Amino acid sequence: MSTAPSRPAIDVGALAEGIRAGRRADLSRAITLVESTRVDHRALAQELLMLLLPESGGSHRVGITGVPGVGKSTFIDALGSNLIEQGHRVAVLAVDPSSTRTGGSILGDKTRMGRLSTSPDAFIRPSPTAGTLGGVAKATRETIVLLEAAGYDVVLVETVGVGQSEVTVANMTDIFCFLTLSRTGDQLQGIKKGVLELADMVAVNKADGKFVIEAKRTARELAGALSLVHPHDALWQPPVITMSGREGSGVEEFWDTVLRHAQVLKEAGEFDAKRARQQVDWTWSMVHEQLLDRLLHDADVKAARGGIEERVRQGTLTAALASQAILEAFDHR
Numbered sequence: 562m563s564t565a566p567s568r569p570a571i572d573v574g575a576l577a578e579g580i581r582a583g584r585r586a587d588l589s590r591a592i593t594l595v596e597s598t599r600v601d602h603r604a605l606a607q608e609l610l611m612l613l614l615p616e617s618g619g620s621h622r623v624g625i626t627g628v629p630g631v632g633k634s635t636f637i638d639a640l641g642s643n644l645i646e647q648g649h650r651v652a653v654l655a656v657d658p659s660s661t662r663t664g665g666s667i668l669g670d671k672t673r674m675g676r677l678s679t680s681p682d683a684f685i686r687p688s689p690t691a692g693t694l695g696g697v698a699k700a701t702r703e704t705i706v707l708l709e710a711a712g713y714d715v716v717l718v719e720t721v722g723v724g725q726s727e728v729t730v731a732n733m734t735d736i737f738c739f740l741t742l743s744r745t746g747d748q749l750q751g752i753k754k755g756v757l758e759l760a761d762m763v764a765v766n767k768a769d770g771k772f773v774i775e776a777k778r779t780a781r782e783l784a785g786a787l788s789l790v791h792p793h794d795a796l797w798q799p800p801v802i803t804m805s806g807r808e809g810s811g812v813e814e815f816w817d818t819v820l821r822h823a824q825v826l827k828e829a830g831e832f833d834a835k836r837a838r839q840q841v842d843w844t845w846s847m848v849h850e851q852l853l854d855r856l857l858h859d860a861d862v863k864a865a866r867g868g869i870e871e872r873v874r875q876g877t878l879t880a881a882l883a884s885q886a887i888l889e890a891f892d893h894r
């Protein structure tokens with residue numbers, strides 16, 4: 562029997578120290594650890610997170626979504642560079658469920674964030690490329706803890722609107738920002754209602770050159786659409802701004818809006834409450850996921866499912882009774 566080559570043991574305490582001291586190599590190793598699906602790594606990752614949890618929470622967590630080509634990379638580069646000039650430390654993460662299928666990451670591509678990628682005060686990490694959206698989300702949430710413990714006070718999480726990725730990112734950030742382009746009324750209808758419900762702010766990007774007037778008109782139309790999906794008595798009415806990541810105009814207004822949003826929520830006691838709710842919701846979503854995983858891998862369920870599914874296919878058993886039979890097989894282990 563061959564034995565596996567021995568790997569250098571991971572010293573969780575030393576890793577935590579390295580992160581606190583701002584050592585990038587340790588931070589990268591720790592992120593790789595929380596991304597790992599190996600059982601022993603998972604246990605070590607949780608140990609590390611428990612050590613660092615008390616030092617987390619100190620960042621602005623900003624979600625940014627928009628279709629490919631809307632200019633996210635250019636904008637994040639501009640915003641991040643401005644914030645670093647003001648003395649902030651900025652991290653960029655990506656949640657890209659498509660990368661789990663293609664194995665290649667579209668988001669968080671450093672080459673398109675030229676200024677940020679060379680700054681010692683920025684940390685850019687592309688989307689994890691293995692696992693389900695749930696797995697990617699878990700790794701990203703845990704990475705936020707690591708980044709905050711390492712002293713990053715701005716965490717930008719970008720995503721494209723694929724599947725549930727927008728909801729996922731909205732559920733791990735303090736403010737969720739939707740980037741869009743100038744569109745005519747008809748194209749405006751094509752914007753998913755769901756994303757307008759999630760958005761705390763909308764930014765019409767590429768408002769430069771000949772697009773300025775059109776962008777302003779789009780912004781007005783979007784403001785109208787938003788007022789329909791958000792209750793008037795809500796604490797926060799999502800504003801619509803115009804900006805140009807390329808020229809840098811509107812980038813300050815974007816950040817001012819992030820700060821104003823945080824202020825409004827804090828004054829109403831909602832800021833920490835929202836984060837706490839997100840943690841509890843996340844806890845339960847992991848329970849759901851793991852329960853389903855256990856059920857699907859359960860030997861009794863595996864043995865019973867073929868016959869049950871066949872009866873459903875043949876129309877001799879209702880779906881409701883079939884689901885009961887599957888759960889009974891699981892319960893009677």
Ligand SMILES: Nc1nc2c(ncn2[C@@H]2O[C@H](COP(=O)(O)OP(=O)(O)OP(=O)(O)O)[C@@H](O)[C@H]2O)c(=O)[nH]1
Pocket residue numbers: 627628629630631632633634635636667668673721766767768769804805806807808
């Ligand atoms: N006119 C104008 N063009 C821009 C602006 N921002 C980005 N672009 C151009 O739009 C294209 C896409 O920009 P990216 O920043 O790479 O877009 P992206 O949304 O990050 O793309 P994905 O990462 O694939 O989603 C590039 O050709 C940019 O040069 C802007 O503010 N104004």
